[in-house]
Amino acid sequence: MSKDNFLDATLQIINVGLESFASDLKAFGTEVIHVDWRPPAKGDPYLNTILKAVESRGEVIDAANxxxxxxxLAAHPVFVDVGSALETIPGFTPKTILHAGPPVTWENMCGPMQGAIIGALMHEGRATDEAQAREAAASGEYTFAPCHHYDAVGPMTGVISASMPVIVVEDKNTGRRVYSNFNGEGKGKKALSFGAFGPDVEEIQVWLRDVFAPFLKQVVYALGGIDLKAIMARALQMGDEVHNRHVAATSLLVREIFTAMSMVKVQPNDLVRIGKFLYYNDFVFLNFSMAACKLMTLAxxxxxxxxxxxxxxxxxxxxxxxxxxxxxxxxxxxxxxxxxxxxxxxxxxxxxxxxxxxxxxxxxxxxxxxxxxxxxxxxxxxxxxxxxxxxxxxxxxxxxxxxxxxxxxxxxxxxxxxxxxxxxxxxxxxxxxxxxxxxxxxxxxxxxxxxxxxxxxxxxxxxxxxxxxxxxxx
Amino acid sequence: MLTKYAVKPQSYQDSVQLMAISSHLMTVPGIELAAAVMGTESNRATLEQGGFVLDGSVKAGPEDIIIALQGRNEAAFAEALQAFDKMVQPRTVISGDGLPKQGPRSMRSALKYLPGANLAVISVPGPYVTGEAFKALYAGLNVMIFSDNVSLEDEVALKRIAEQKDLFVMGPDCGTAIINSTPLCFANVIKRGPIGIVGASGTGIQQTTVLIDRLGSGVSHAIGTGGRDLSDAVEGITMLMGIDALEKDENTKVILLVSKPPGANTYTKVLSRALKSIKPVVVAFLGGHAQEVAEEGVYSAANLEEAAAKSVALATGKDPRSVHFAFSREGLDELVDRELKLLGPEQLYVRGLYSGGTLADEATEILKPMLGEVNSNVLSQPGTINALRSNGHAIIDLGDDEFTKGRPHPMIDPSYRVERLLQESQDATVAVILCDVVLGYGSHPNPAGAVANAVRSFKGNSHRYVAVVASVCGTEGDPQTLSNQEDVLRQAGIVVLPSNACAAEFAGKLAAACCERRIT
Incomplete structure (x- = not known):
């Protein structure tokens, strides 16, 4: 907008401050929008200094943004593969344990996160009981790191250890890959992601690793990938917001899985449990949604x-x-x-x-x-x-x-x-x-x-x- | 502790709604624990986990709602079940009208609503202005800053960046502008015409545009610069850009510059730019003097009325050098004689009570040569006068910071001027009270009414006559309507003159006559 245009153009005005200026302009017939302005940063003087300093670079920032x-917006997440964390996530070692959130040391972790790590250490065969697991965790032998540092995400405690299966989500355009674990356990006492451990938890972890993950790997190979962005887009029009409600998205995923059923090999008794699992766990899609979102934000x-x-x-x-x-x-x-x-x-x-x-x-x-x-x-x-x-x-x-x-x-x-x-x-x-x-x-x-x-x-x-x-x- | 189960067959509620219901049921007096769930296998397990024991008697399938309660007695259960029914009853469908109306909360958000925006008008408190103005400039918007209390440093920074981007920053402290006929902030509805204005003062622009309109001409644009633009710190960035723009503007034939006297360097810059202009330029540096170089098309005006008159003369192909006033002074002396006869021998002084700063300034400049000493709080008259209680001849700008702390500007709220009118009328030495009445957008809906009522009230209460003279800065197109406002004043016995300069001159003549009569 040059100043010549300014004098020639019909004014379209943003009014920041006294509302009467906007109502006068409206009465005069000028196009105007009034900003419901309040002091920036609630008037905090220090933050206002910061804002002012940042605004002075506004143009560069706007262009970068x-x-x-x-x-x-261009990233296009597609679910393409399943594998163990160790073999799939670059840089993962047998002693790597990923967790949700920013970095935190074992001593400072909250109860459920410690619980999930205890469960993971038992799952990896590094401990046979809680006491042993705690000792191992505190030994300094293990690398605890945020999932985000490995282009991965996990719900709640987000704990991922070496032998746990992960899903691989790839950007259709760039080939970039991100990872998430399996939402295997529903919401109850048996949920490792919520910090549960013990025989029940372990039973589910083993089933996920040995039955469900290989099944899903066959499915996704058979289908040549499942377009997660498309599922999310449809689910949002079906009452999901794809963080805390996944009824529609999980159902849409199950439909995709069903189309591959003739192409996968699976034991009938395993299929019964897979069917029940998909039916009872509305949150199956959560980890897919998270991986898709990680891919978009990482881009x-x-x-x-x-x-x-x-x-x-x-x-x-x-x-x-x-x-x-x-x-x-x-x-x-x-x-x-x-x-x-x-x-x-x-x-x-x-x-x-x-x-x-x-x-x-x-x-x-x-x-x-x-x-x-x-x-x-x-x-x-x-x-x-x-x-x-x-x-x-x-x-x-x-x-x-x-x-x-x-x-x-x-x-x-x-x-x-x-x-x-x-x-x-x-x-x-x-x-x-x-x-x-x-x-x-x-x-x-x-x-x-x-x-x-x-x-x-x-x-x-x-x-x-x-x-x-x-x-x-x- | 008793336990109660109820089943609502063949009904469905979303699980989140059921959680909401459950927590509501817990608030029923006498209920210790409550859970309402769809009767699925996993929900039954959840209930068990939550401390309920579901035996075979609770017959419910996945399509039924189970309400599980623990509480003191049957009455509590009954109440809880009633509460449940109330919560699941169908509600009125939300219509579009029921949606909350939310305006944008920030400039950036507003841009999403109005992507074609080309001007931001900013009137937030001073410390926040610069940030908002930067945002506007970086979004490619011109900026008008109504607020004051912006540092000189920030003003220069904003104007320099705007200059690079070929954008205008009007202000800070810019009260008036007219762009493409659109009145901004405190501005009048002016006919479109050939005169383009760049002005450093709000009421200066208002008075000149109004007089141009009344002289039958019109205004292409009136660009405000803010009061400090012509200081040597800012070097007239906006005024120089304004001259450039008006020179290029096809609708502009004459350029009028209105300001207090500029800083020395800036004076030279502005004047040499004016000399280079291919269009004639009228320069009104109020309280100072601009060099007139008529052969180069640069004309000087001593006051706002003269500025308007010269601009209109140039626009209509007349020689501006022969024009000094827009309105004839004929009959002014007779009017002075008429009023003089009504005044007592002790009544000597003029008291100006102004809402417009530049109008007060103009009046002071006109009165000084006529009356000698004039006590004034306007900026071109630095002095330590007590503006709260006038003394001798006095011109008070009631819009000065001293009066507007914690109180709206007198153009918006006339109450302090009313108070002050009564106060001055009680001073036995006062001969004439001089007022401005400023119309237009932004101003009070009936400013003349407030002045008229005050004058009527003291005229009714006092046996002593006090002359009151006013000019109305407004047009027929203004929301308050010029002729209506003038009538309101006249009906209260107020002398109404067509310009502030004219009214000041009348007041000066009358006061001078009073003083002279006393001496002789």
């Missing part, structure tokens, strides 16, 4: 000068985020408690703080950002359908784009708000909403509820400060 968000990572959010992840103690232009650094804050509903017999006192890599779905513009697609989930916080729509609209305030693929029927098929710009988060004080499960804070009990939480603003404040090459606090 454009590149990053285009990459995120947008490492664009210099970009303020695009590329990971939200929680280890049950801390929530951490990553930003495209800030490399592999994590910006962390204490993990929040989740506002939600509990299964019979449990209360908020039983809840572990927010945990899991699954907020990668929000990072990619689904989950809590697509609550208007999964309206039913808003009941978890006592909300109404209108509230669900409001959550999605609110996320539009901090995102760079609307997904051209993930559409929300109730919003006239508007795309889901995609790609959080950390500048906007700090500026508006609107933090990403996460729609998530709640784990019991003790190892071995499992899922106790589900609810909605927000990423702590402190993560964004730290990241933006780093972006401005300033300390986190003045």
């Amino acid at each position: 454009k590149v990053a968000i285009e990459r995120m 947008a990572h490492d664009v210099p000068n970009s303020t695009l959010l590329t990971a939200i992840s929680r280890n049950g103690v801390e929530t951490g985020i990553r930003v495209s232009g800030l490399g592999d650094r994590w910006f962390t804050a204490p993990a929040p408690q989740i506002k939600g509903l509990y299964f019979p017999g449990f209360t908020a006192d039983d809840a572990n703080p927010d945990i899991g890599d699954s907020a990668i779905t929000e990072t990619a513009g689904v989950g809590g950002f697509a609550l208007a697609a999964g309206i039913g989930l808003v009941k978890m916080v006592g909300g109404t359908a209108v509230d669900a729509i409001a959550y999605t609209k609110e996320m539009g305030e901090i995102t760079l784009a609307r997904s051209p693929m993930f559409l929300i029927p109730v919003l006239e098929f508007e795309g889901t708000p995609t790609g959080v710009d950390i500048r906007r988060t700090v500026e508006t004080g609107i933090s990403p909403v996460i729609n998530t499960g709640i784990a019991h804070r003790k190892a071995g009990i499992g899922m106790v509820g589900a609810g909605i939480t927000r990423v702590p603003m402190e993560c964004f404040a730290k990241a933006l400060s780093a972006f401005a090459d300033r300390p986190a606090r003045g």
